Amino acid sequence: MEQNVKKKPFNKHSFISIAMVFSVLILSFSGMANHKHQFEQLTLERHFWMTIHNTAAVLFVIFAILHVSYNWRVFINYVKKTKKTFISKEALTAIALVVVIVGLVASHVFHVR
Numbered sequence: 381m382e383q384n385v386k387k388k389p390f391n392k393h394s395f396i397s398i399a400m401v402f403s404v405l406i407l408s409f410s411g412m413a414n415h416k417h418q419f420e421q422l423t424l425e426r427h428f429w430m431t432i433h434n435t436a437a438v439l440f441v442i443f444a445i446l447h448v449s450y451n452w453r454v455f456i457n458y459v460k461k462t463k464k465t466f467i468s469k470e471a472l473t474a475i476a477l478v479v480v481i482v483g484l485v486a487s488h489v490f491h492v493r
Contacts, residue, residue, distance in 0.1 A: 393450055400443035407436040 410433035417426040448455065 396443050396446045396450060400440060400447055403436045403440040403443060407433065407440055410436055 410429050413429040414426075414433050417423070417429060420426050
């Protein structure tokens with residue numbers, strides 16, 4: 381019994397999306413490691429985390445640009461569709477959530493003595 385199995389072609393959209401998400405996860409983790417080692421001299425460990433962070437940042441930017449370019453039509457259609465509304469409720473909610481969380485986390489600076 382032979383099965384006629386077709387090989388799926390390489391999906392560029394999925395590859396770019398997954399690479400972008402994975403690079404931002406590495407970027408976040410290495411950013412926390414950099415924060416932990418920020419006051420040390422340039423040790424091997426600090427240099428290691430800085431290199432990981434910078435490389436992940438470059439990869440994230442590259443994949444984000446590719447992601448936008450592959451989804452340009454979808455983005456343009458969304459913009460055309462929402463011309464009537466200045467800002468959608470989803471966008472407003474997302475912006476507000478990010479601003480509140482970043483503001484709350486960053487406010488710890490004013491409470492440290």
